[in-house]
Amino acid sequence: MTESTILFRRTAGWRDLLRAYSIEVDGKQVGKVRRGEDLTVEVGPGTHRAQAAIDWARSPVCEVVTEVGGTTEVTVAPAGGVFASLFRPKEYISLTVEAKIQ
Numbered sequence: 358m359t360e361s362t363i364l365f366r367r368t369a370g371w372r373d374l375l376r377a378y379s380i381e382v383d384g385k386q387v388g389k390v391r392r393g394e395d396l397t398v399e400v401g402p403g404t405h406r407a408q409a410a411i412d413w414a415r416s417p418v419c420e421v422v423t424e425v426g427g428t429t430e431v432t433v434a435p436a437g438g439v440f441a442s443l444f445r446p447k448e449y450i451s452l453t454v455e456a457k458i459q
Contacts, residue, residue: 361423363405364430364458365396372435378409378450380433382421390433402427407452409433414449421454428458 367390377389390396402425409416436451
């Protein structure tokens with residue numbers, strides 16, 4: 358099977374400046390991404406479920422569709438304000454599918 362790639366790109370926001378977000382794909386932790394860093398994950402083609410987490414807070418699950426031999430870019434960024442982890446812990450981080458790069 359030819360692999361596909363998901364490229365997680367974390368933006369350079371001020372919140373969680375010195376902390377890494379754990380990245381999960383299909384329920385398995387695949388790595389961590391810090392401010393301004395990228396994480397490349399090899400997956401099979403198809404639909405995958407991605408999520409980012411830090412401590413008890415996380416992002417909503419994001420569906421990422423990958424194609425044979427292609428790369429799909431996902432932006433990882435803080436969501437909401439400083440108190441989001443207390444009042445909306447499942448929406449503390451955002452994942453946005455940006456583009457498919459061939």
